[in-house]
Amino acid sequence: MTATQQAPAPRGTARDEEPAVRVRGLVKRYGGRAVVDGIDLEVRRGEVFALLGPNGAGKTTTVEILEGVRRRDAGEVTVLGEDPATGGRRWRDRIGVVGQTTGAGNALTVRETLDHYTHYHAAPVPTGELLADVGLTEAASRRVDKLSGGQRRRLEVALGVQGRPELLFLDEPTTGMDPVARRQFWTLVEGLRTRGTTVLLTTHYLDEAAHLADRVGVITAGRLVEVGPPADLGGDLRREVTVRWTEGDAPREVVTSAPGALLRDLLAADPFGEVPDLSVTRPGLEDVYLRLVATPERETR
Amino acid sequence: MTATTAPRTTTAPGTTARPALPSAAAIGRSRIGLELRLFARDSGQVVFSFAYPVIMLVIFGSVFGGEEVLPGVDFRQYFLAGIAATGVMLTSFQAVGTAITEERERGDLARLQTLGTPPLAYGIGKAGQVLVTTVAQLAVLLGVAALAYDVPLPTEPGRWLTFAWVVVLGILAGTVMGIAVTSFIGSARAAGTGIPAFAVVLQFLSGVFFIDSDLPAWMDQIAAVFPLKWMVQGMRSVFLPDSAAAMEAAGTWEHGRTALVLVAWVIIGAVVCARTFRWRRGE
Incomplete structure (x- = not known):
């Protein structure tokens, strides 16, 4: 791509110019049906990018391919300079994934869960700091199965950012949250952006994408139909x-x-x-x- | 050239020169602690693992009382061997097989995958947990047998050495087979019924519930393919007098063959694990 062949900018390096995520012609089929049908996508370093679309549009499948947990049928994908299909442990340590479960059972306390996973990372954030960041200091000694839905999501975010990722994936982070918990969650994501973490989130809430994202990609039926800042979405349509x-x-x-x-x-x-x-x-x-x-x-x- | 040597100015924390990742062994160590903690907090599993062999011993002891199988060897002493071997299979093969299918279904394994957890570290955690829980379970079983039923426990170090290698090989074989079997079982529901059912059938075939020499030859031949029969036989060589070896099909304890079969299953199981282990279903 031309971006990488340009002369180095006065500030920064070629590595900085390289997008966090670059996708060309991504295709994923299930039983002959293309659920992702030729997506081109670029997520710049440091931005919050939202993949917005209805349920079943192919958001989760796309993100799972970028996370390196699902294979693709066609297309080129580069995430932090590597192909997710072959990314090793070092690469995985540079990305963060906010999952749907802690992966360590529900019988542990919040602090025990976080402490356990510090052993997986090259440079983990200290547990006390992490608890404060996501607002779980008070709940640190509570068992995971006694947490409210919003607290659980915050614990999962804490686990996602524990390894100081350069790129964080958030798949439908606020689905099922009440409005207060959603607002708190948004504040949390804004905090991540302030610290320079690139965030790729999927959502089917328009207001969420508009509020959080620097740029939004609208995805439907496995295709990206529009990409731009929330205010510019649907340029021609909006002039009507x-x-x-x-x-x-x-x-x-x-x-x-x-x-x-x-x-x-x-x-x-x-x-x-x-x-x-x-x-x-x-x-x-x-x-x-x-x-x-x-x-x-x-x-x- | 400048591009490769100039420092990166990304503001994301920790992007410059990340330290080395923890080794699989280090993650495995912390996983052993995690697995044990989760085991201890699952009261159903604790009760089942520790009480099941003891209950078997109590039932056999009550049904057969002090009847003698051999001169000087009563039923309790004879069946202690089978119960100890069964206990090892339950805490390894059955517990691991059912736990992994559940973890996979809950998405726990998918979470570990996104963290880049080495599969070896996960296996070490399981094996370590199995080792500790099995040792505790056997200690309870042998304690009850000796104190409540006056079953004579061996005094020669050689017999305890046999006990040790039979248990350790049994644990390793059971753990890798427990992990391996989850690659071929779909749901946790299927595992929850299928694995215990298989274990029960294997116990019948392997002479856990019967006097081994009473079993039809075809049963013995099927059982000889699986590790449990050899673990039971190895345990008999620990808990029964040497004169009882005459009752074995081969007329001896066959330690060499026992070790060979168990080691073969450890290797086969490990190879199957390495080739088929998946963090998530259907990918």
Whole structure:
């Protein structure tokens, strides 16, 4: 790629320019059906990237391939400079995965669980520091099976970042959380970003992606249909404005990218310059998202 | 050139010159501690592992009382050998096989995979836990046999040496086979019924519940393929007088062949583990 062939920038090195994740033409099939159907993706170092899409869109499969726990059928994948399919222990120590279980049973306390896993890493974060980071200091001596759902997720995040990963994977981190726990969780992720950890998260919550991510990739039916900062998602779709008014007794609605011209005509048509029930609305992020995932065959920008 | 020598300025902590990773042996050591702690906190497993052989001994002792199998050898003494061997199989093969399928189903193993846990470290943890729990279980069993039933325990060091190698080889064979069998069993449910059922059938075939010489020849031949029969035979050589060797099919204790069969199973089991072990199902 051209990025790696450029002359070294004044600050930083070629290694810094290299994205944390680079995916080209990724395909994964189950029983002949492509659940991941040609995804191209780049996650830059230091950014929080959200893969946003409905359930069954291929988010988890994609992430599991990047984590090196699932094989791919086609495509090139580089994660922190290595192919996940052949990544060794040193590579795995540089990535963090937030799992759905601690992997050490539920009979341990929070502190015991964290202490145990310090033995797996090259440079583990001290347990006391980790407990404070995720807000579990008070619950340190509580058994894992006595934790609330939100506390469990925070313990799993603690385990994910214990090895000081350069890249952290969060797969559907807030599914099933209540709104308060979600907000706390978001604060936790923001803290990770501040410390420079690259984060790749999957979510089917639009507000989560919009709140946390520097860039969002919308994935549907195994394809990435849109990539960009949350505010820019669905560029063309967002420029389309819906103008509604009442004409006679019938409600009228026109979708246009030139609302000014339409309004001028409407006003000119009425002798008093009044248009009953006139409203002009731009599509919200949610409207854009719903339209994006509803038309998977739409060409990527 | 500058690209490779210039320091990296990534802000993620710990990215510059990570220290060496802990060895598989070091992770294995901490896994032994973890496994033992989890075992101790699972009261059902503790009770089953420690009480089952003792209950078997109590039942055999009550049913057959002080009847003699051989001159000077009563049923309790005779069956102590079979019960001790069974105990080793239960705490190794059965406990490991059922535990791993459960851990895999819960996603615990998938978690360990993402941490880059060496499979060897995982195996060391299991084997270490099995060793400690088996030794404790045998101590309880032999204690009850000696104190409550006056079963004479051997005094010669040579017999305890035999006891030691039979137990250690039995543990290793049982552990690697317990790990290996999980590659071929789908769900934890299937393992929870299939493994104990197999273990019970093997106990019947291997002469745990009967006087070995009463068994039909075909049963003996099937049993001879598996380690349990040899462990029982090895245990008989520990707990019965040498005169009892005449009752064995071969007329001797066959220590050499016992060691050979057990070592062969350790090797076969280890090879199957190394080739088929998977952290998750279906990948």
